[in-house]
Amino acid sequence: MNLTIIYNLIQGPLVWLSLTVFIAGIAFQTWRLTKMMQTNVNDRRIPEKELIAPKALSKKENFLRKLFFLKLSVLGVNPLVVFISLIFHLCLLITPIFVTAHAVLLEKFFGIGWLSWFSWSPQTTHFTTGIVLACGFFFVVRRVIIRRVRAITTIYDFMMLALALTPFLTGYLAHEGMGDYSSMIAIHILSGELMLILIPFSKFFHMIFFFLSRFTIVNEYSLGAPKRSWQF
Numbered sequence: 001m002n003l004t005i006i007y008n009l010i011q012g013p014l015v016w017l018s019l020t021v022f023i024a025g026i027a028f029q030t031w032r033l034t035k036m037m038q039t040n041v042n043d044r045r046i047p048e049k050e051l052i053a054p055k056a057l058s059k060k061e062n063f064l065r066k067l068f069f070l071k072l073s074v075l076g077v078n079p080l081v082v083f084i085s086l087i088f089h090l091c092l093l094i095t096p097i098f099v100t101a102h103a104v105l106l107e108k109f110f111g112i113g114w115l116s117w118f119s120w121s122p123q124t125t126h127f128t129t130g131i132v133l134a135c136g137f138f139f140v141v142r143r144v145i146i147r148r149v150r151a152i153t154t155i156y157d158f159m160m161l162a163l164a165l166t167p168f169l170t171g172y173l174a175h176e177g178m179g180d181y182s183s184m185i186a187i188h189i190l191s192g193e194l195m196l197i198l199i200p201f202s203k204f205f206h207m208i209f210f211f212l213s214r215f216t217i218v219n220e221y222s223l224g225a226p227k228r229s230w231q232f
Helices: 003-011 013-035 047-051 059-072 079-098 100-110 114-118 122-145 155-176 181-201 203-216
Strands: none
Touching: 003 013, 003 181, 013 181, 013 203, 079 100, 079 122, 079 155, 122 155, 155 181, 155 203, 181 203
């Protein structure tokens, strides 16, 4: 197949297909999860809040109580992994938005020109890309060498991680002129489109479900004032 035809395909119909599946999939999954919730949470008990009423404690006691539950959380048990995971997800989500080349494409195809005002310099993009790749390498090593993590790891986990890292790796290689530029860009675009398509239907959805669950479902880790709980 002619290379021009391939580029026209991945920069045209496949872009719209991936965006359509992404948006429709997110909407469907959000609707599906919402149907699994209920708004009557008066009889729902939150373990942390059932022990002692916070109003009955002094400020110091309340602080120590929160510190106790923090130590029981994943942040207290493994703060390094939480920190690396947070940095990884932040860079994974925001880097594609502020890449100059992406801003140019958005203006060309969708008329969104204001993003170019906030585009990062190549040095900043390289830095955040390096963070994503380094964190990804950390997660791979962790899944291989730590027994309890390796026990629940499957090939699917490595495939999802590889897919998440591929757009960053190929984008960096293409920018630096390493390897065949046309091939790197083609893989870069295709992997990004595939990731968009899979986000609503794979483990990638946790990046969106995190906010949905924390702000809408009552639990010991909820944020704000959620009014829903799971139907049992």
